[in-house]
Amino acid sequence: MSISPAFLDELRNRVPVSRIVGRKVTWDLRRSNQAKGDWWAPCPFHGEKTASFHVDDQKGFYYCFGCHAKGDALSFLRDSDGLDFIEAVKVMAQEAGLPMPERDPAAAKRADRRSVLVDAMEAATRHYRMQLATGQGADARDYLARRGLDQAGIDRFELGFAADARQGLFTALRDKGIAQDVLDEAGLVIVPDDGGAPYDRFRGRIIFPIRDARGRVIAFGGRAMDPNARAKYLNSPETPLFDKGRNLYNIGPARTAVGKGVPLIVAEGYMDVIALALAGFEGAVAPLGTAITEDQLRLMWRISPEPVIMLDGDAAGQRAARRLIDLALPMAGPGQALRFAVLPAGHDPDDLLRAHGRGALQSVLSEARPLVDLLWEREIEGREFDSPERRATLDANLRKAIAQIPDEATRNHYATALRERRYALFGGRRGAGRLMPGPRERSGAQAGAPRAQTRATPLGQQDAGDVMLEVMALAICATYPGLAASVESRLELLAPADPDRAALCHDLLTGSDSAAGRAALARIMADRYVRATRLIREPGDADKAAAVLANILDKIEARRMEFSELSRAEAEIQGLVDEGLTWRMSESARARHRSERPEIEDTTDLNEDRDALSARLAAFFDKLPGKTRR
Template structure:
């Protein structure tokens, strides 16, 4: 169904976005300015106690400074309530008292058909639940009891049973007036090849209803009671309601639990999720019998910025984790990360909970490893790097793996982290070649973490660059604090400034939000006490806003150019094999040229630029250790 932009604009104008979001959050009235339509609250999309979720009625948008979720009222309804686009528009239209535009007839027929199928799925859910309580369901009840599920748990997860009858469900639904074609289209029955009467798809199985984020029953999973069954688990086929690659088991309750602060845990199967949820880990979900897909990853990240992938500790579980690396890397970035918790070999979450209780699961979550750990493990485990060629092969494979990361900052951090791992592997330190210390080494305090920064490193131009950037950063914040309205002119660039110092970050947030936090005010006092800032004429004697804005823009240009130059240097350093070639020298020259233009906008090109470029190339060669010593006879005479 097509919705015109004019209709959507009218909806947004009639319904303040705060009215929609206010049903899901508790506003922080001390920070909010109700008269201006400026609202603050803890974010509903990730667990937090501070109010970093901003809603602006005038612009009609929301933005979270913590998880970076953003959008309009339609987007909020889609994320918070699992609605599709048309359903979200309907909610807003009802709120505004506006009639929806006429639907496309074909789309109307499809929507009506999906509603009919959903009704059939609900009828099937009730039928299966009733069958679990009959005599035919006695063995299934015994099995569930043996797995630690009491009547309350069975009710909570709506578990049912399909007797080993060829047409039990089909007949029951026909008696309720549901047509055969609807039963087949919903995936509840299948037609035989010979064209005979449809037969039940699930027979002799414990049934787990699969619901979407809105709570609609869209499919079933069935566990065979017969140990000799061809498939231990069987899922519904793809239907107009059910897309296996876009769905997760237990997604609705998990979303609600994560919003209250629970971690999002991705387990392997239905019973794993149920065991975790009953043990207090309500944010558990599971893919539906297949490897995790891109669409499932996107769905997970809409719920939590850092899901924990909890896989069985056997070889199959580890292989699944390693396969996920290549799927996730092209999508990873700020707010879209993964961590991995590998269970002990031969155990699933239910086994571990029975043996050691919820504390063991919590320990696994606390020790979950980031994606970069598994990437390094995959590329190094069980391999020898006793020759230059093998080491070069490792470097090439790592470069290829992280080259697909779209976010430049994330890619640079991967480069730096892998460089540290490479140094630990080839640098001759104790434990070189292994990803983590052994248990005995951990007890003795041996660590393979990041090596300390050396004094000679701090003395290099690269170290001095950090101090210069810090001073410029302080001047940016001082200008924005001195000149009201200046921060609003560079709002998007100020958001990207992202100071590393937490107090400065708080000040940056205050300047954007118009608030005054304790940390931010302390940072401002320190900045204003800085000799460089105090000496600035723009601070001592404020001038017109446009002049201050020009200086501010120039400072931001310089900071961004420096960061880009450092990023290029780190990337080029990671790519070096042997001597610095002309391609790298050219790239470093271009980086120096861009930085020079930002720092000296009044000049086009000069000898200073050539010196800067030469200095960068020399620094790159020094980092790589590739400077050649003169052979005998070279450079003499």
């Protein structure tokens, strides 16, 4: 059905957003300004106590500062009530007192057909419920009683029973005037291809009605009473009403419960959901006989920004979790997170509740872990990292995984969390927490100190210029929050020799706060050269600070390149200095020159750098005993 923009604008003009939202929230009247159409309330989309949900009637929009939900009155109806677009427009039109535009004939026919199918599904639900109360349903009632369901629980979830008769439902509904083609299209019966008589899809099974977000029965799930049945659980097929990858069992009641502040718990099956809900965990849902799909994940996030995935502690549960990692990472971001609660091995929620009570399951929920934990465990489980190559493989796998995350801030936080876990895994060695090792690690040098054989030489000392550049880089990153994340890979390579400055560098990269880091920052900010720098003294121009920081890091890397070549020269010289060594020294000088004088070509200024380098080389060679120079 096509709705004109003019009609939608008229609806928005006639119906304030606050009138639609007000049915779902309690306004904070102390903070709201009713005269100006400015309203505040706790968010209806995620459990909270503070009024972070803002409605602006003048602009016609709402926005939550907690979960970042936003939109107009139509989108609120769709997200809060599970309505499709046309249904939301109908609600708004009724509020505004406007007649709906005429539908095109094809759309009207489809809508009318869906109504007929829904009526057939409701009739089937009543039939199955009556069958459970008969003598044929005695074994099913006994099974449900053993699972802890009393009559109140059976009625709440409208459980029924399909007798083991070939045409029990078909005959009952046909006698009520429901046509065979309707029963076939609704997935209630199977019509043989050879033209034989239709027969019931569900036979000898406990029946679980599956309702959509609006409360309409759209499908059934059936549990076999015969332990030798080919399929323990059987669901309705895909129909015009039912797409199993886009629905969740118990979604309507769970959404209402989550709106009151309870967590959204995603269990494995129907009985798990029923057991959880009856024990007071009313925000429970389940996928419909399949692994969680992308559409189901998006549906969960529309209900809660952080669903808890409840997994069995066995190998199958772990495999399901790992499949979900790759599905969720490309969709992760603010307001779209997951936590994982792992049940004790051999227990499902029903088992745990009956054996140990509600407190045991609450403990499992309270220990739910974030997605990043499962990603880390997947990459390290059963592996050893006793060589640079194996560690490099770990780094590559982690980088590949988090590269899927579209939101930059979330991606940076994942990188920080993984660095911390890597740091812990490798015994707290300096640099071990980096996804990319620093220059001292790559060269095999002892972290935090020069190599013993070069300690007494000029190459083993960090000159004042290096220290000042390092200090300025750290000062700029500390003064401009967020800047460190933009140069994360380069800042990782900084690896200050001073332990306190190293701690500060780690704090800036991970967002942590250590005593050593605070002490280093205090000393840096007390330095008279740092205090005299306008970018530090009068912070404000973040773009200029980023440019200056990039130039400082260029200079540090160029100086270290020169340092590395001199170190290599010290290690390689066995007698004569050849042309290859001289060429490498000159290339090192070129790199340093470009970083320090980027606007000048390689002309006389470079020759000055070469002269300075030659003087340093001469001083170095003079200190080597028994060496000759060519």
